[in-house]
Amino acid sequence: MDDSLPIRKIIHVDMDAFYASVEQMDNPRLRGKAVAVGGGTNRGVISAASYEARKFGVKSAMSGRIAEKLCPHLIFVAPRFDRYRDISQQIRSIFLDYTDLVEPLSLDEAYLDVTENKIGMPSATLIAKKIRQRIQEEVGLTASAGISINKFIAKIASDYNKPNGQKTVNPEDVLQFLEELDIRKFYGVGKVTAEKMYQKGIFTGKDLKAKSLGYLEDNFGKSGAHYYYIVRGIHNSAVKPNRTRKSLAAERTFSKNLSSEIFLLEKLEHISEEVSRRLNKSGISGKTITLKIKYSDFTQQTRSKTLPYYIQDKAIILETAKALLYQDHLKDSVRLLGISLSNLNTAQSDRNKEDDEKDAISVQLKFEF
Template sequence: MEWDGRKIIHVDMDAFYASVEQLDNPELKGKPLAVGGSSKRGVVAAASYEARKYGVRSAMPSVTAARLCPDLIFVKARFDRYREVSQQIRDIFLDYTDLVEPLSLDEAYLDVTQNKLDYPSATIIAYDIRRRIYETTGLTASAGISINKFIAKVASDYNKPNGQKTITPDEVLPFLEALEIRKFHGIGKVTAQKMYQHGIFTGADLKGKSLEFLAEHYGKSGAHYYNIVRGIHKSTVKPDRIRKSLGAERTFSDNISSEVFMMERLDQIAEEIEKRSAKSDVAGKTVTLKIKYSDFKTQTRSRTVDHYVNKKDDILKIAQDLVGQEKFRESVRLLGLSLSNLNTEDKLQDEEPVEVQLEFEF
């Protein structure tokens, strides 16, 4: 494995939404908490570590979470507040490097190969960032430090919460070979089960498979798996991530059973997309309608036009055409609309890995 000299940190806030709620309301500290709606159609957006002990996880139906943890406290999400705290954290990152790639409000990659403070060690920078986050916000963060984004991401989960792990260039291959395959970032439950059937349980097992074998059984992902287990991941930290889609969706407390009611809800969703588009200064040529039925089966329909749209009336007209394409099944529980093929994609560029001198300690 050749190291190109990069030093990457992945910072991940600990149970971010739930931790903000516990910070703002001390009475919630130490208690099992879920951010999200408590209704029968509610979904957990985030769970405190106290709730996670009971098996409560994000994206879990609220009724399931309440069954697992009878004492679970539900609080409504306050995204304006989360964005406010996230910006404070982002400002701290920028004191060290301009190469910051946010993944969401609560995590980001930082390339600190050449940092503003001339610190010789990425490990020291990660400690310093986590200290300042705690002093500024009262919240804890975890971090992973390594030679590329993939390994840094895996490492950040290792000593959670409120910890960090550094994987130096010499440690990369032994670390990956010993790693359980389900802990590889990007390998979900379905893929892991498929790998188990092929006798792949650890990184060493994965490394033992040829490129031809992986391509045959895992398609385009095969080459990715072949590379990452060898410590090869050349994706650079992109400080200006280009948005590729923008959307909104709604889950209903009562199922919808007529097109009239569908259009009423889609009117509200299209209005929300117009607001988000204006805020982000984006428009798209493709409108996608998402329909989820009461049996949880999902259907999508899309239409691409020859001009950019981001106004409610234009989006709604295309949505109406999509609704009328074919008769929908009754008992719709969720509707969503999204814009893609955005005007921002004109700005996309392929970037080459940064080549630097190996002159600092890790």
């Protein structure tokens, strides 16, 4: 590795069961109880689950019906996103007391680059501890944190001592940490890719590291290079305070499965209107329209079309979505429709991104972290 390049000190802060914890904080009767945010209706999907509910296997994106079977005493509460946004802003203001390099990933997690910070503290570990303490004292919630030399490792580390804990992966420990890591922990390795890696004898970071760049590219396409570099601790993507939006979407889950195209077209009109409203509110437009179809058996299809010009008009979005709907026969009744716009006019050149990913990271053994 190239010792001439500076090490970054990155913290990934992840709130503990954020939505559910907010509900328990605001309603003392829910404390210590198995709580699910969302999912209370017949077709509802859970947005978050308290740790008490997670012990029974309840998790986000699970249908409320399944969750209730796993945990019969589960308490469903309706989500209050305005409240979650307000608290998220309070937490973000705490982050900004330490650094301006804050990259929110969602309402409940963010990356912070504290290499050079506002309080002049050399230890990222101690900064993370201070931030978590302030969140608990000033907001009333707990957070977990991961600390390391890049965003990839920090994010993995934040999950190690949840809830209300933190883990630091020091520069000198990075390579061993990655070698011992289960392959499923690597960002970009989903269930399908993990199965494919298992079939090829890749179970840990050490197994992955033993494969050449050519082998990984041949077997995993463009993602192969990503796997090759991250297992070597090379992920030099900077913390970006103003993240560029990649897409904008809206979707609807129906109270009953729909098979009639007339009813589906009616739903598409409402969704197109919502997407157009959000585009206009954000002052952005896009070229690529994607229609998402989820069937009653929970299988999913996407159909896309890229236009030669940027749009945000409801009528064009709707007509394109209709054409995509008619593009092929529906294989079953439909439980969800969604429309997203990507290839936005906010996109910035990623020309240097690949080179950044390939820049080696310095591993200085004597370094206060």
